[in-house]
Amino acid sequence: MIRPLAVALALCATGPAAEPLPAPLTDADFPPVDMAEVELGRLLFWDAELSGNRNISCASCHHPRFGTSDGLSLGIGEGGIGLGPDRRPDPDNYPEQRIPRNAPALWNVGALGFTVMFADGRIEADPGRSTGFRTPLEDEMVTGFDSILSAQTMFPVLSQDEMAGHYAENEISRLIRSGRITGPDGAWSAISARIAAIPEYEQMFKDVYPDIDAGRHIAFTDISNAIAAYMAFDFRSDTSPFDAYLRGDVQLDPDAMEGLRLFYGDAGCSTCHSGPLLTDMQFHAMGDQQIGPGKAERFESHQRDTGRQRVTGRPEDAYAFRTPSLRNVTLTAPYGHAGAYSDLRRYLVAHMSRGELPEPYDLGEAILPDMELTDEDWPMDGSLSDRAGIADASRTAPIDTPALQDAEINSILAFLQALEDPQAANGGRMGIPETVPSGLVVER
Template identity: 55%
Template structure:
């Protein structure tokens, strides 16, 4: 229940918003079926099984859902995840004392909501997989990418190549050995190796034949088929377009509370959130340097020193892209803690306040906010190095500011009105490999 001070503040915001053109003209149009990829039911059902099946990993112990589970907003509840060498699910996932991870996953596991919308042409925090003028741009050259269905299926092909995510640690299985040698396509390559494992399971072979006619006529299962099916499942399963905000856009005035309407007026008005969090899913799909704390292993090449993550700069080489990361979409943001490319903030309200004043927030960051399972690694090298912190600060292009508590309350109410956690096929009881997986 709102106290008297907050009720007065919200009422004032509502009255102001009713007179503002932001209230009507600058809200996004309602989402429709035409905004999304078209997928087939058989491909979606096949993709569901593959998404939850550890058969795609080097040690048959990690699935896509390990780091992107519906229970945790299609993320994992950790600041930086543990793939290979971890046991358990979500925030309860810990390092396996019998097989300690070599590293944490360098970046926070992003949510998967609405990735099947046509407007998603960039993937990952740095956009290193993107569609430009109808052509895919990827960080490695391989003919494989000409065989996938699009940018979402391309994204789905990369986690299996990461030793820290799904591939396995150095030389502990055939897949990790192929990855170490840079062998991805062709005989002995990582993708063909996984496709062979899947094809050896009769139930999968039958489902692929039923889904892709050319396989029924004798073409072997390729990893592109696996990626395409997983992408179809993600596009269908995690389509989120029936939140109270969506209902309001479709004409239901009662779908939003007065406080959420006040937050919406702020978001699309004087608070300026929509300058970056624009469009149907509250993202401009662009990259901005917002001074997020950097910890963990960073995103560097093998021969480089340090634990920096310079974001979009590593893709473009442009100085203006230093420490810039993609604007995250905000659908179901209330479910996807922690927040930021390193998951630096466990609490959404704390993140919003820090986001308003990024320079001050970086300098006063409380490291207890990070959700990091115990691991004998150095996590804070960058934050303990004055020059690195100064470099992150210098990249910030927005001034610090603050909003009164009642306006933060209203923004939080609006963010809660973006929640629509879809539950379509859900988690399967079993997968064709028969392997156990986290439910």
């Protein structure tokens, strides 16, 4: 799942009039939850049984210690050992490449207003479809997913670099490589059979879903629905100082108030980072820095990531990425769809003070596990494939006022700090389970 701050906290063109503040989040903005289903999903989220080689859980790349991301610019999934910034290649099973995009944070992804998943929106709400959403599987998509958040969980388990494992390493990766995903002999069914074979899980599913208790087999959609219920509950974040301010319970300190004035006024941030989730769920080309392998097929040699264009095929969508939510942004470094900046201030300075690619860029701004892929991370001559294309596609309009001063940057940072939820800083609502039914190690 890519928390890129891809649509930078950018200066969208704006007039002098301030944008109205959003309404505060309430229970009506979130789906109701069944706590038995939430607890089941919690165990599945933390259990590496879902990965091909039984060595990676959802939490491996979305850990509360790192703001529900992984603390890396570009992570290592299969072929990695260790957690967070300490993750490194396994010398006995070296990774084929880095994950091409920054791991997205999960705050409020279960909110009803969260209608687009992934930085390129390859899963998005579509009321015109029988499932209620669109995915790359199109006609192969099965019914039974309760939400787009539930449907999102199908992607990491199918990715050889994220959770499935490399070709021929396990039965899951072999099924995926042969194109067998859905159906009784597909990868999803194989994963479901693993879970059903664990007595504790089998009983929990029967307790949560009456039709399973009545004899229906556990399906992958049941697994994904439970995980989605857990994420919607545990990673709900609406108790920050900003939330309390919107509800009229507290006043923000003067620096944060000045940052709020800039955010919703002269700086124009709220043009894109709008609404209570602080995202318009739209796609914008902001000239964000590209590092890493890009989104290329194995047979391609470029390092480009054209974002939304990969989904729509439209030239006007080149290098456009979904506006990320800024909830708990101070906890979720690094920043950018490729995690090019580990420091939020540096990111603001680079992207808010001008409407062009920052120059020069130093790969030292990123947090990357040491791998023998230096040329892939950043060409040795300092060039970048289609750098001019990224700049040309940028829709960021130069601001009419001079570049932001240090004091203004400080104020905006103070406001962003007010978006940090103390509950989120403590890791969410439920914490890390001591054990999981598979008996596999829980990453802490």
